[in-house]
Every structure is written in structure tokens, then in C-alpha cells.
Amino acid sequence: MSYRHVAIIGLGLIGGSIGLAVREDLPDTKTTGWDIDPAVRRRARERGLTDTVCEDAGEAVRGADLVILCVPVGAMPAAAAAIAADLSPECVVSDVGSSKRTITDMLVDALPGFTVIPAHPVAGTEHSGPDAGFSMLFHQRWCIVTPPADADRAQVARLVDFWESLGAMVETMDADHHDKVLAVTSHIPHLIAYTIVGTASDMETVTRSEVIKYSAGGFRDFTRIAASDPTMWRDVFLNNKDAVLEMLDTFLTDLALMREAIRAGDGQTMFDTFSRTRAIRRSIVALGQDDARPDFGRGDHK
Amino acid sequence: MSYRHVAIIGLGLIGGSIGLAVREDLPDTKTTGWDIDPAVRRRARERGLTDTVCEDAGEAVRGADLVILCVPVGAMPAAAAAIAADLSPECVVSDVGSSKRTITDMLVDALPGFTVIPAHPVAGTEHSGPDAGFSMLFHQRWCIVTPPADADRAQVARLVDFWESLGAMVETMDADHHDKVLAVTSHIPHLIAYTIVGTASDMETVTRSEVIKYSAGGFRDFTRIAASDPTMWRDVFLNNKDAVLEMLDTFLTDLALMREAIRAGDGQTMFDTFSRTRAIRRSIVALGQDDARPDFGRGDHK
Ligand SMILES: NC(=O)c1ccc[n+]([C@@H]2O[C@H](COP(=O)([O-])OP(=O)(O)OC[C@H]3O[C@@H](n4cnc5c(N)ncnc54)[C@H](OP(=O)(O)O)[C@@H]3O)[C@@H](O)[C@H]2O)c1
Numbered sequence: 061m062s063y064r065h066v067a068i069i070g071l072g073l074i075g076g077s078i079g080l081a082v083r084e085d086l087p088d089t090k091t092t093g094w095d096i097d098p099a100v101r102r103r104a105r106e107r108g109l110t111d112t113v114c115e116d117a118g119e120a121v122r123g124a125d126l127v128i129l130c131v132p133v134g135a136m137p138a139a140a141a142a143i144a145a146d147l148s149p150e151c152v153v154s155d156v157g158s159s160k161r162t163i164t165d166m167l168v169d170a171l172p173g174f175t176v177i178p179a180h181p182v183a184g185t186e187h188s189g190p191d192a193g194f195s196m197l198f199h200q201r202w203c204i205v206t207p208p209a210d211a212d213r214a215q216v217a218r219l220v221d222f223w224e225s226l227g228a229m230v231e232t233m234d235a236d237h238h239d240k241v242l243a244v245t246s247h248i249p250h251l252i253a254y255t256i257v258g259t260a261s262d263m264e265t266v267t268r269s270e271v272i273k274y275s276a277g278g279f280r281d282f283t284r285i286a287a288s289d290p291t292m293w294r295d296v297f298l299n300n301k302d303a304v305l306e307m308l309d310t311f312l313t314d315l316a317l318m319r320e321a322i323r324a325g326d327g328q329t330m331f332d333t334f335s336r337t338r339a340i341r342r343s344i345v346a347l348g349q350d351d352a353r354p355d356f357g358r359g360d361h362k
Numbered sequence: 363m364s365y366r367h368v369a370i371i372g373l374g375l376i377g378g379s380i381g382l383a384v385r386e387d388l389p390d391t392k393t394t395g396w397d398i399d400p401a402v403r404r405r406a407r408e409r410g411l412t413d414t415v416c417e418d419a420g421e422a423v424r425g426a427d428l429v430i431l432c433v434p435v436g437a438m439p440a441a442a443a444a445i446a447a448d449l450s451p452e453c454v455v456s457d458v459g460s461s462k463r464t465i466t467d468m469l470v471d472a473l474p475g476f477t478v479i480p481a482h483p484v485a486g487t488e489h490s491g492p493d494a495g496f497s498m499l500f501h502q503r504w505c506i507v508t509p510p511a512d513a514d515r516a517q518v519a520r521l522v523d524f525w526e527s528l529g530a531m532v533e534t535m536d537a538d539h540h541d542k543v544l545a546v547t548s549h550i551p552h553l554i555a556y557t558i559v560g561t562a563s564d565m566e567t568v569t570r571s572e573v574i575k576y577s578a579g580g581f582r583d584f585t586r587i588a589a590s591d592p593t594m595w596r597d598v599f600l601n602n603k604d605a606v607l608e609m610l611d612t613f614l615t616d617l618a619l620m621r622e623a624i625r626a627g628d629g630q631t632m633f634d635t636f637s638r639t640r641a642i643r644r645s646i647v648a649l650g651q652d653d654a655r656p657d658f659g660r661g662d663h664k
């Protein structure tokens with residue numbers, strides 16, 4: 061049974077996309093929204109990101125049976141505090157934060173007596189803000205739901221259902237495991253991309269304009285993810301420190317081995333490493349999470 | 363004045379694309395081609411990658427006023443040896459290798475008395491072989507020409523002209539500088555992508571199928587470049603060792619700083635780093651080397 065009234069706190073890329081997707085896929089569900097920034101609220105109203113854009117958080121969540129916090133990870137405590145007094149007793153509180161352990165613990169603590177079921181839609185773009193959202197963002201993308209151990213199964217099933225209605229494929233796992241998986245598939249890639257783009261901007265022997273000019277040789281694919289929102293990513297690294305450091309150290313060990321192979325002119329080790337990685341690419345394309353077409357199928361999403 | 367007869371040695375992605383582009387953009391120029399692999403020659407003939415696909419290297423280059431070696435960097439010496447006896451005296455020998463210092467020195471040594479003007483079109487895809495080429499590959503992409511210090515200026519200008527005819531923008535620079543620039547914009551990004559895709563395939567706590575499933579969080583952008591040809595990339599790292607190691611060590615220093623910021627929970631350093639990198643992305647998009655559209659404008663190229 062789908063929700064009657066979904067309240068969205070934070071009307072940027074993810075919050076806005078959820079609002080638009082609910083209107084399209086669950087036309088009987090009412091949506092309300094709120095954002096801390098008056099300019100975002102104004103723009104959200106113009107785009108109709110939710111049926112109603114409220115002027116305060118309490119008004120937005122009053123009567124809602126699902127509240128989704130769509131703010132940066134570091135703003136989750138403030139968002140929880142802003143809604144706590146006005147939640148309906150039977151309401152489910154969820155979120156979309158990119159890390160899950162710290163958020164889960166914080167929400168359970170901050171909202172005693174309410175049902176908390178965190179989630180993370182693994183879908184996004186490098187854009188943010190109220191103009192960035194679109195209703196198809198979650199189509200064919202995974203959403204990971206991370207219920208606390210004692211969560212009510214029927215409530216979890218209902219949230220899974222909700223995300224499936226928006227076109228997502230849903231998987232349920234423990235918050236700690238989520239944080240490890242995402243450290244590998246998302247957080248470390250972003251950290252590396254940010255770092256190398258920084259390194260390249262500061263070279264002494266190669267100018268920045270050369271880096272920009274010749275970026276088609278591979279570099280530009282890193283700049284896209286390194287253009288993501290700095291606040292969002294700062295908060296992710298502050299909140300998923302342990303898993304990120306663990307995975308980063310494994311990567312650094314592997315990179316040291318490649319460095320040594322290059323130093324020693326060990327072509328066989330390079331060839332073997334470079335051959336193994338093709339298989340994983342093929343699987344990603346086969347599973348529909350990327351595409352061999354020149355636009356990687358991203359055009360399907362607009 | 364454009365060339366009368368262009369011979370292409372190696373009929374994979376780059377060689378095939380040059381053949382197709384010459385037919386389209388320089389219809390008065392005759393093309394011949396040869397590849398060491400009989401299956402590639404057969405397929406090249408079916409696709410008409412060059413006007414004639416010859417059965418031996420000597421036949422392909424006889425009478426040509428431009429010969430372009432389009433083989434992996436490590437196969438350049440063998441390709442030079444295969445054509446040396448049959449080159450016309452007035453012919454210019456060029457290549458498309460992704461590293462330039464070792465190739466320049468080798469070609470000058472191997473072909474005494476001939477005009478050698480190396481080049482590198484900074485354009486490519488993750489695909490290779492005789493089916494991968496297309497005539498628009500070089501449109502709006504840079505081609506770097508790296509003439510030896512004593513090269514004839516008229517001959518250099520003629521080669522620059524040739525690449526411009528195929529739609530490329532051309533820059534001339536010293537081979538050593540080329541190797542540093544490409545180490546940053548292409549070789550290090552590929553090395554890092556190969557390494558992280560390898561790291562992710564071997565995790566103990568996260569399964570390979572999880573990595574594949576949740577790759578949309580950033581990882582998939584790395585897998586595309588890590589699907590490039592292993593032979594080509596082995597040869598690049600064997601031939602551009604010094605510049606790659608120098609840039610890699612700068613990157614490793616920067617990554618160690620980010621690691622420390624994460625360990626210490628230093629959000630300000632993270633935020634500052636993550637903010638600076640957006641500017642470079644904007645410049646790349648503004649210069650037409652990438653695109654804000656979901657397909658990054660790659661659709662324009664097919
Ligand atoms: N972007 C992605 O690819 C992606 C993917 C999956 C999950 N996520 C997660 O989704 C969440 C939102 O990300 P996003 O990309 O949608 O960011 P966004 O576009 O920047 O939207 C976040 C919005 O929340 C507002 N906000 C900040 N603090 C608030 C508060 N205390 N109360 C109410 N609103 C507040 C922000 O306003 P101001 O701009 O004025 O601060 C902004 O309008 C984050 O937790 C992120 O980790 C992102």
C-alpha cells in the first residue's frame with residue numbers, strides 16, 4: 061500500500077527528483093516539501109517539485125506518513141531537529157544520505173519512538189540544487205535500504221515498494237556493509253578524481269590550459285565526477301571515515317605495486333593487470349548499469 | 363598542398379579512422395594500408411578502411427608521400443623495419459603513438475635519411491581493432507605534432523595541414539614536453555583507473571557482484587577507461603616511464619594529504635580541495651573538450 065502523503069525535506073537534486081517522480085509514478089500520493097534556503101523554496105515552487113512547498117519544516121511534515129530527509133549528510137541532525145516536534149506518530153522517517161551508519165544511529169537517537177528506515181538511492185549526477193532534479197533519475201538504478209536490526213518488516217516492505225514505484229531496483233542490507241560497498245564503488249572514486257584534478261591544476265611543468273586542452277585522453281572522465289558538490293562530499297568523508305580509509309589503503313598498496321612494475325619495466329605484470337579489468341566492465345554493461353553507446357545510455361535518462 | 367598517397371601501417375582504431383577520414387575529407391588522396399594480422403587485413407578490406415589493403419608492408423608504402431605508423435608503441439620498431447627498404451626518398455614518416463620521446467628517437471635512428479615527423483591525435487575510445495574506427499574520430503580533437511629539432515618547417519606545416527583537414531586542431535611541441543602533458547592528462551588517469559578497478563575486483567568484504575551492481579555511484583566512469591587495450595597501455599608505460607613516475611609521485615603526495623584530512627576529520631581542507639576542482643571542469647566544458655549534456659556530446663561523434 062503506497063503512502064498517502066510524502067514530505068520531502070531538502071529540495072535539491074535528490075529531493076526534487078523524488079517529488080517529480082512521485083507526481084509521475086504515484087499520482088494519488090500528495091507531496092509537501094521544505095528547504096532551509098528561501099531561494100531554493102522559491103525555485104522549487106516555480107518548478108513544482110512538490111505539490112506544496114511549505115514555509116516551515118513543521119508544516120511540511122504534519123500529517124505525512126513518509127518523511128524523507130534529502131539534505132547533505134552533515135545537515136541531517138539539523139533537519140531531524142527541525143521536524144521532530146511535528147511528526148505524526150505513525151510516520152516513517154527515511155533519508156537519502158550517501159553514507160548510512162552515522163545517519164542511522166543519529167536518526168534513531170534523535171527521533172525516539174518513531175520508525176526510522178534509512179535508504180540511499182545510488183543515482184545522481186554532478187549537478188545539484190533545485191534545478192538539477194528530474195523524474196527519471198531513479199529508473200533502473202539501485203536503491204539500498206538499510207533498516208535498523210529491529211525494524212518492522214511490514215514498514216520496510218512498504219518503503220521498498222515506494223522506491224520500486226519510482227523505477228528503482230531495491231536491495232536491503234546492514235548500514236555497515238552499505239558503507240563498505242559505497243566506499244569502493246563511489247567514495248574512493250570521488251576522492252581519487254578530486255585529488256587528481258587538483259594535482260593536475262598545480263603542475264609546474266604542465267600548464268593548466270594544457271591540461272584542459274588535452275583532457276580528452278582520459279582526464280575529462282575524472283573531471284566530471286570531481287565537479288560534484290563539495291559540501292555533500294565533505295560530509296560523506298567525515299561520516300564514512302573508517303570504511304574509506306580501509307579501502308584507500310588497499311588501493312594504495314595496489315598502486316604501489318603498479319608503480320614498482322613501471323619502475324622495473326615489468327610489462328608482464330602491467331599486461332596481466334590491464335587484462336583482468338576488462339571483464340568487470342563487460343559485466344557492468346551487461347547488467348545495464350552502463351552502456352557501450354557513446355553516451356553510455358545517459359541520454360535515456362533525460 | 364595535401365599528400366597524393368597516404369600509407370597506413372596498422373589498421374585498428376586509429377589507423378582505420380585515419381583511412382576513413384581521408385576518404386571523406388581528402389577525396390583526391392589515395393590510401394593504402396597494411397596490418398600484420400591477416401584477419402585484420404580481411405576485415406579492413408570489407409570495411410574499406412583504405413582504398414587498397416595490401417598483402418605486404420613494402421607494397422603498401424611504395425610511392426606514398428606520407429606513411430603513418432598506427433601500431434602499438436612497442437611494435438613501432440618492427441613496423442619501421444618492415445617498411446624501411448621500400449620508402450620513397452621524398453616520403454614523410456609519421457606515427458600516432460601515445461608517447462613520443464622514445465618513438466621519435468627510434469624512428470630517426472631506424473630510418474636515416476628520411477623525414478620523420480611524429481604526431482599523436484588525442485582522440486580515442488576504449489575500443490580497438492578494425493571494427494572500432496570511424497571517420498569523425500578526430501573532429502574537434504587535438505593532434506599534437508612533435509617534430510625533431512631539425513625538422514623541415516615546410517614538411518611540418520604540410521603534416522599540420524593534413525591533420526586539420528581531418529577536422530583536428532593541431533599543436534606543435536617538443537616530444538619531452540608532450541610526454542609530460544600526456545602523463546598528466548591521459549597516462550596517470552588510465553593507470554589509476556586500471557588499479558582501482560583491480561582493487562575493487564579483489565575486495566574481501568565487498569563482492570564483485572556488489573561492485574558491479576552499485577557502480578553508478580562513480581565507479582563505472584573508471585571502468586570505461588580501464589577497458590582500454592592492455593597491449594597499448596603496457597607499451598605506453600614502458601615508453602613513458604620517467605614522466606609517469608614523476609607525475610604519479612606528485613599525485614601520491616596529494617592523495618596522502620587527503621588521506622590525512624579524512625583521518626583527522628578536517629572538513630575545511632576537504633571542502634577547499636573539492637571546491638577548487640569545479641573550475642577546471644567548467645573550462646573543459648567551455649572549450650568543447652567535454653559537454654554538460656548527459657552523453658557529454660559523445661553522440662555528436664557517431
Ligand atoms: N548528488 C548525488 O549524486 C547523490 C546521490 C545519492 C544520494 N545523495 C545524497 O542526497 C542528499 C542530498 O544531496 P543532493 O545532491 O540532492 O544535494 P543538493 O542538490 O545540494 O540539495 C540539498 C538541499 O538541502 C538544503 N539543506 C541544507 N541543509 C538543510 C536543512 N538543515 N534543512 C533543510 N534543507 C537543507 C540545501 O540548501 P542549501 O543549498 O542552501 O544548503 C539544498 O537545497 C545528500 O545526503 C547526499 O549525500 C546524493
Ligand SMILES: NC(=O)c1ccc[n+]([C@@H]2O[C@H](COP(=O)([O-])OP(=O)(O)OC[C@H]3O[C@@H](n4cnc5c(N)ncnc54)[C@H](OP(=O)(O)O)[C@@H]3O)[C@@H](O)[C@H]2O)c1
Pocket residue numbers: 371372373374375376377396397398399402432433434435437438440441458459460461482483484485486487488489490491492494591594
Ligand atoms: N586507442 C586510443 O585511444 C589511442 C589514441 C591515440 C593514439 N593511440 C595510439 O595509436 C596506436 C594504435 O592504437 P589503436 O588503438 O589503433 O590500436 P589497435 O586498434 O589495436 O590497432 C593496432 C593494429 O596494429 C596491428 N599491429 C601490431 N603490430 C604490428 C606490426 N608490427 N605491423 C603492422 N601492424 C601491427 C595490430 O594487430 P594485432 O591486433 O594483431 O596485434 C592492430 O590491428 C598506438 O600506438 C596507440 O598508442 C591510441
